[in-house]
Amino acid sequence: MEDTILPSKIFCFHPSAEKETKNRNRTVYHYTSPEGLLAILSSSSIRFTDCQFLNDRSEYNHIHIPLEAAFEEVRSSLYHTGLSELIQGFINDKYDFQELIVENPSLGHDGTKLLTMRHFVFCASTDPDLLNMWNYYVKGNKYQGYNLGISVNDIIRSLSSMTEHNSKLFYGPVIYSNKEKIDTLKKAIQVTDESLHLALKNISNSDNQELVIQEKYEELVSYLENFRLFFKDASFSSEKEYRFVLRMPERQTEMPGSPIKIDYTVRQGVVTPHCDVPFRKNGVIKKITVAPMVENALATAGLQRYLQDNGYDNYIEINESKIPIRY
Template sequence: MSDKISDLEILSNYYNKTNILIADLENSQKVKIPSQIYHYTSLQAIYSILKQKTIRLTNCEFLNDNSEIIYIRKIISELLDTDKEINNFHSDSNFPQIFKDSVLKTFDEHIEKLTPNIFLLSLTESNHSLSMWSGYSDYDGYRITFDFEKIVNEIVSSGNNTFISEKNERVKLKNFTYAGKVIYSKKTQTDYLKNILLIFATVIYDLGNVKFDSQKATDFNKESISDIFGKIFAFAYICKDDCFEYENEHRIAITFDHKSSDRLLVEKFRLARGSLIPYIELDFTDPKHKLLPIEEIQIGPKINIDIAEKGLNPFLESSGYKKIIVTKSKIPLR
């Protein structure tokens, strides 16, 4: 398509139709939000969460499995190489090769400029999991039960969250906030990526090289193309290899605008695994009661429950949490 488009309304209508296709595709991946969600962690983290009324989100480049982003890039590369429908898209020209090179180049650019601004919190639907007790707390940690509906509907849905700075000041910042269930099925991942890549290919073919008669239309087109690719890139952060399926993970992702310096206002660092790990502290209180949406704290299978309860119960009460139930894990250890 090489003709000039003079009417911004025509361009807007084009992207409205495209966004409906993408929304339908995204909705096909959505699952019902569980009423409860769990977080396995250490006693030190429990103390910090309750005392500060915040929770930490770790930078996406420093997760336990740091190959996640490369995993999705490989699937995209395989699709661009082998999928017949993608490769037959206007195959009478050199568009398929140009499209492939452009997608991978843009993906790598996104890794470089966006990943420093993406922070993740890992939660799980698994409430009785030996592997989770082992992997995240060496059996002597604690499991928090959160009201997940309250988290999704009242805390992380705003996109305008409060964070704690290095100076312990509360800072309200705009951000893109997303909560979703991790997808482990490679077929589901591949099907989604194929469909959104075909949508993206259509947009690039139709509008990628169009010259507009107004800067407003030019900027709108550029921003719309960027937004679509952003959705492709964001999908990478709810996908993992199926060997991790036992984690039954949900994620909360917070992304700061890479063109601003907002992240630097609230980014902190901690020592772990021989490295400095970037993280942010999110105010995790529900707006109405100013308390964390915690329903239960379960004590790990290796801990003496009598001693643990003696300290935990009065600490909870003094912190304003009189309704939190304290239980003991019933998982037997040999």
């Protein structure tokens, strides 16, 4: 199958231990309630939630802690010691992100505009049968949940059909280890610092120097803004999270022709922004696992009939949790 992914719109976050090919050629697991499962299957879409409304209060802003530690460890070796203050002053706590969009390169500055961007997140796990995740779906002292095994490669191909060119998708594993966070950020800082040092070597004009400094500075800020949602507090490490992050204009409904619209639902009594992103029925969902203690035979029979009656592939595998819970 021809790869239709547009590299200008879809980006892989792959720390040193996680190569891009490994990232894409894997199945990840979205745990959900019975109602959530039926909503996904009936609409053939997955829900991305505004990052401000996720269950971890430190989402999006957790990056400040490892970023400060990373700068502290490399500060004495940097060519450009002011880099730390510049970057940390820009990475703020606002959930809105201003992005300069080039609409017509031939017009120079007149062909650009600033758009207010928001980040929306779809969460999964790398573990197909995880007790900590099943625990979110206990109702009446019984486990009532499912997970969908989703092909990363196929969901990305499906999402690549997004027509709104200002939207971007980022995907990859969440980092929980403090050391790995710091090492990942140190590498980004050092690469930027070295690149800036080399670029300035042969430039004598002060105006040109300022332009180069600004360019390199923006590259590092862009990296941090793009991937800050992949750094998470270690207390959530048991979830083994793998996530997809969609960055899109805040006023997406004003973008003509876009298949993705911002909508609202109520979660835990809070009005929550989200967007539902359609996917192809063929190949995206590889398997469905039934939580422990659900009536497995009945749950499997109901799922099989639903999938057959609603145009899903026959090869979607239905499994039962192997966790030996009695009650």
